Amino acid sequence: MNAVVQQAINEQINNEFFSSYSYLAMSAYCERKQFTGCAQWLRMQSQEEYGHAMRLYDFLAARNGIVQLQAIREPAGEYGSIAEVFQAALEQERTVTKQIDSLYELAFNEKAFSALVELEWFINEQVEEEKTASVIVHKFSMVKDDPAALLDLDRELGSRGAPQAAE
Numbered sequence: 782m783n784a785v786v787q788q789a790i791n792e793q794i795n796n797e798f799f800s801s802y803s804y805l806a807m808s809a810y811c812e813r814k815q816f817t818g819c820a821q822w823l824r825m826q827s828q829e830e831y832g833h834a835m836r837l838y839d840f841l842a843a844r845n846g847i848v849q850l851q852a853i854r855e856p857a858g859e860y861g862s863i864a865e866v867f868q869a870a871l872e873q874e875r876t877v878t879k880q881i882d883s884l885y886e887l888a889f890n891e892k893a894f895s896a897l898v899e900l901e902w903f904i905n906e907q908v909e910e911e912k913t914a915s916v917i918v919h920k921f922s923m924v925k926d927d928p929a930a931l932l933d934l935d936r937e938l939g940s941r942g943a944p945q946a947a948e
């Protein structure tokens with residue numbers, strides 16, 4: 782396994798775990814503010830990010846690579862409002878898109894073809910992730926401080942089920 786690509790994938794494993802941790806902290810904030818639907822949505826998203834980390838982990842394992850787990854940094858736990866949480870989620874997804882793009886570029890330059898194929902899944906996934914987050918941000922911007930509409934939105938987000946296993 783190409784050492785440079787392996788190291789970069791290990792870094793992305795850490796990024797995905799950070800993303801998972803960050804969504805969990807967002808979920809805890811919403812739980813505390815009694816927006817249990819938002820909390821549920823974010824908790825499911827946290828699980829999905831865990832799945833992304835494990836997808837790369839499994840890829841390294843399948844290629845006889847070395848999985849090197851690193852410390853996960855502390856995520857933000859305080860937000861000004863529930864709407865701000867989802868704005869932060871959208872920004873986080875945009876950051877991850879950039880990380881995936883650079884990882885893809887690196888794998889391309891290193892001619893790591895199997896990694897390129899694996900990373901294509903992530904490129905598609907980021908298109909979905911950014912779209913989903915921006916739709917929610919838009920909904921919060923429409924709802925503003927209308928309590929009835931906020932409760933409806935919370936209920937809608939709470940209907941999200943557990944993520945399906947990868948494959």
Ligand SMILES: [Fe+2]
Nearest residue numbers: 797800830833
């Ligand atoms: Fe992810």
Ligand SMILES: [Fe+2]
Nearest residue numbers: 830874877910
């Ligand atoms: Fe994501």
